[in-house]
Amino acid sequence: QTQQELIADGNKGGNTDNVLTYGMGYHQQRFSPLKQINKANIKKLVPVWSHSLNNNVGEQAQPMIYNGVMYVTNVQQTVAIDIKTGRQIWATPIDWEREAARIVCCGLSNRGVAIYDGKVFVASLDSYIKALDAKTGKQLWRTKVAEWKDGYSITSAPTVANGVLMTGMTGGEYGVRGFVAGYDPQTGKELWRRFTTVAPGEKGSETWPNDDSYLRGGGSTWITGSYDPELDLTFWGTGNGGPWNSKWRPGDNLYVASVIAIRPKTGEIAWHYQWTPAETYDYDGVNENILADMTIFGQKRKALLHADRNGFMYVLDRTNGKLISGHAYVPVNWAKPTIDPNTGRVEETDVAARIRAGEQVELQPRWTGGKNWSPMAYNPNTQKVFLPMQEETAIYQLNNKDMPNYKPGERYMGATNSTKARDPKLPWGYFGALDPVSVKADWRIPQVEFPIWSGTLVTGGGIVFTGKLSGEFMAVDEKTGKVLWEFQTGSAINAQPITYTLAGRQYVTVLSGLATGTSLRRETAGKVQPGASVWTFAIMKD
Numbered sequence: 001q002t003q004q005e006l007i008a009d010g011n012k013g014g015n016t017d018n019v020l021t022y023g024m025g026y027h028q029q030r031f032s033p034l035k036q037i038n039k040a041n042i043k044k045l046v047p048v049w050s051h052s053l054n055n056n057v058g059e060q061a062q063p064m065i066y067n068g069v070m071y072v073t074n075v076q077q078t079v080a081i082d083i084k085t086g087r088q089i090w091a092t093p094i095d096w097e098r099e100a101a102r103i104v105c106c107g108l109s110n111r112g113v114a115i116y117d118g119k120v121f122v123a124s125l126d127s128y129i130k131a132l133d134a135k136t137g138k139q140l141w142r143t144k145v146a147e148w149k150d151g152y153s154i155t156s157a158p159t160v161a162n163g164v165l166m167t168g169m170t171g172g173e174y175g176v177r178g179f180v181a182g183y184d185p186q187t188g189k190e191l192w193r194r195f196t197t198v199a200p201g202e203k204g205s206e207t208w209p210n211d212d213s214y215l216r217g218g219g220s221t222w223i224t225g226s227y228d229p230e231l232d233l234t235f236w237g238t239g240n241g242g243p244w245n246s247k248w249r250p251g252d253n254l255y256v257a258s259v260i261a262i263r264p265k266t267g268e269i270a271w272h273y274q275w276t277p278a279e280t281y282d283y284d285g286v287n288e289n290i291l292a293d294m295t296i297f298g299q300k301r302k303a304l305l306h307a308d309r310n311g312f313m314y315v316l317d318r319t320n321g322k323l324i325s326g327h328a329y330v331p332v333n334w335a336k337p338t339i340d341p342n343t344g345r346v347e348e349t350d351v352a353a354r355i356r357a358g359e360q361v362e363l364q365p366r367w368t369g370g371k372n373w374s375p376m377a378y379n380p381n382t383q384k385v386f387l388p389m390q391e392e393t394a395i396y397q398l399n400n401k402d403m404p405n406y407k408p409g410e411r412y413m414g415a416t417n418s419t420k421a422r423d424p425k426l427p428w429g430y431f432g433a434l435d436p437v438s439v440k441a442d443w444r445i446p447q448v449e450f451p452i453w454s455g456t457l458v459t460g461g462g463i464v465f466t467g468k469l470s471g472e473f474m475a476v477d478e479k480t481g482k483v484l485w486e487f488q489t490g491s492a493i494n495a496q497p498i499t500y501t502l503a504g505r506q507y508v509t510v511l512s513g514l515a516t517g518t519s520l521r522r523e524t525a526g527k528v529q530p531g532a533s534v535w536t537f538a539i540m541k542d
């Protein structure tokens with residue numbers, strides 16, 4: 001996989017036999033023009049193989065494919081599979097210090113590998129990044145990214161942009177200082193490290209108190225950045241502030257709960273946009289940033305699309321970070337539902353004022369967000385996005401009396417949070433098709449039994465693929481929202497479907513395996529079993 005092949009991946013003229021980038025293209029659109037599987041024949045979609053990954057703590061990864069070989073990972077191992085047969089070529093355990101599990105907030109997750117130049121790159125939960133030989137699975141080098149004992153872990157897939165291997169990190173609930181780091185893919189040597197909180201004297205330091213709170217200020221980077229090769233910029237979202245309660249770090253706190261445009265060669269920040277200034281709600285701003293060239297209000301725009309945990313759908317100009325539109329896509333009570341593009345700044349309501357004053361308040365969205373990390377898909381032909389939208393309500397209170405005590409590797413919060421009892425007659429939320437600019441829905445299907453925590457894929461065949469916690473992988477009509485097909489995979493789907501071809505035949509693959517993140521285990525208790533497998537589907541041959 002050369003840099004040229006990575007750029008061509010994902011509907012950019014590359015070979016549809018390969019899936020080389022996180023998000024099915026550097027733009028992370030999760031769109032494939034393939035249409036061999038379509039509305040007319042979807043009823044004949046059948047599994048062609050399944051492969052166990054021997055793991056019961058959850059599958060979130062997106063598989064990568066090169067030359068007929070699929071590379072998948074979870075926290076335990078990285079596995080290469082022959083797509084033709086579903087047989088294992090190699091499996092390499094990911095060694096990590098098991099004690100590190102205690103500093104992971106939201107599940108023992110690994111969202112995938114990066115592949116480049118004959119190597120497979122994978123991160124470990126205890127914050128190392130490693131290169132494996134793609135042919136043999138043998139480890140070529142290993143570099144420590146951060147100290148897990150200080151609360152740093154890695155759950156995201158690495159990426160290679162302009163020849164630089166980049167990784168984000170996890171730890172926003174443990175008072176870490178967020179960063180993105182760049183490495184030499186050949187040797188593992190660190191080339192640069194860009195922190196997401198600003199030190200005194202640096203540009204933006206006026207958004208922090210003049211003390212050392214930036215050192216524990218959060219802003220982790222736990223979802224892989226997208227990349228625009230023409231602008232030569234990667235786009236990374238940043239997580240919640242540390243501690244959760246912003247009273248103890250007065251100011252807007254750049255670059256927490258923001259998107260930052262990072263130059264891959266140098267780590268320099270070209271621009272930023274802050275989704276949630278003075279973030280105090282655990283609204284991590286890490287969700288995927290989809291790059292799309294769109295016609296908006298009659299003008300061609302180089303857009304960036306983002307559905308934030310804070311409840312807003314954003315369309316930015318990705319050349320400069322200026323807001324094009326920002327509207328609430330789920331019920332939001334902490335801010336006014338439309339962001340003025342002139343100021344670009346979200347306006348807080350009286351609910352937010354009461355939260356900041358330390359009252360116990362019902363907050364929408366809940367801290368897990370209008371959408372959590374499960375990535376949405378974008379169809380460039382229709383300019384629509386497809387995503388789960390969650391409508392749970394938090395009971396939220398900041399502790400403004402006692403400053404939280406910072407201890408490395410321990411929770412650093414200053415807030416209490418619980419979920420408001422749900423009316424069982426109401427859905428958890430919806431899965432739907434939206435115009436990202438107006439947030440008008442073409443259709444919405446209620447999430448009745450469980451919320452959806454799966455990634456999404458949309459295809460030229462007019463089909464949207466996603467999965468349910470109850471285990472069904474499903475195909476939905478892109479135009480109407482009608483569920484056309486379902487298949488029970490045996491455990492929950494929390495992962496990222498892909499589609500590709502082999503010898504002219506279209507396949508769809510998804511990982512199945514109930515994740516340990518947030519409240520999923522509690523919500524599915526007694527109904528869904530953990531257990532990991534890869535499922536690959538194609539249209540049944542006559």
Ligand SMILES: O=C(O)c1cc(C(=O)O)c2c(n1)C(=O)C(=O)c1cc(C(=O)O)[nH]c1-2
Nearest residue numbers: 106107109155170171172173220222239517
């Ligand atoms: O602040 C962070 O560093 C951080 C990391 C992660 C993660 O890496 O999985 C999650 C969160 N925060 C988080 O707030 C959250 O709701 C969440 C859900 C999940 C998941 O895998 O389903 N991870 C995370």
Ligand SMILES: [Ca+2]
Nearest residue numbers: 172239240284
């Ligand atoms: Ca977080």
